[in-house]
Amino acid sequence: EPEVTQTPSHQVTQMGQEVILRCVPISNHLYFYWYRQILGQKVEFLVSFYNNEISEKSEIFDDQFSVERPDGSNFTLKIRSTKLEDSAMYFCASDSSYSNQPQHFGDGTRLSIL
């Protein structure tokens, strides 16, 4: 069964550095998402992406964050100047149509900011 893959599985970065988290969604999917889960807390929506542009974003997704689909297969989340509070699991998800469909999640990237 096709899977959403995320790399790296764990990223350790110094505070203030830029970090790029990578995702390869399922190949025939059209809608892409990033979520964040701080340890012990809820999974929180960050951003949705369709047709090479952001569809929706949450309050968490401020100017420090950006997303890109650079080559038709990868879907990346960039955090420009990381803060300690950015430490979390980041999940990528994709689905094939707009509504009433399950989203398929990757196993996540654990981001640790030192």
Added chain:
Amino acid sequence: SQQGEEDPQALSIQEGENATMNCSYKTSINNLQWYRQNSGRGLVHLILIRSNEREKHSGRLRVTLDTSKKSSSLLITASRAADTASYFCATVGTGNQFYFGTGTSLTVIP
């Protein structure tokens, strides 16, 4: 906030018993979905129930939805040790973003 809230927060049962988890939410929905998360892994879709459905079955899973009470329940029958995981309900917002609850941590004791 549209986020779902599950209860109980934690549930421990013996293998073979049934497990019931509840979810409440605040606004109108198109559908509600249940996901499972094993420790350190991503979320795995279990079942989707549309707003015009009241009950749905999938294998050992049974989901109910009461839109008048803005609540849903997930029943796992004849539980197994492999069912040990966290279970989340997710409501779907207008932009197709998911709002997850805090989850129920289920432990099935062999």
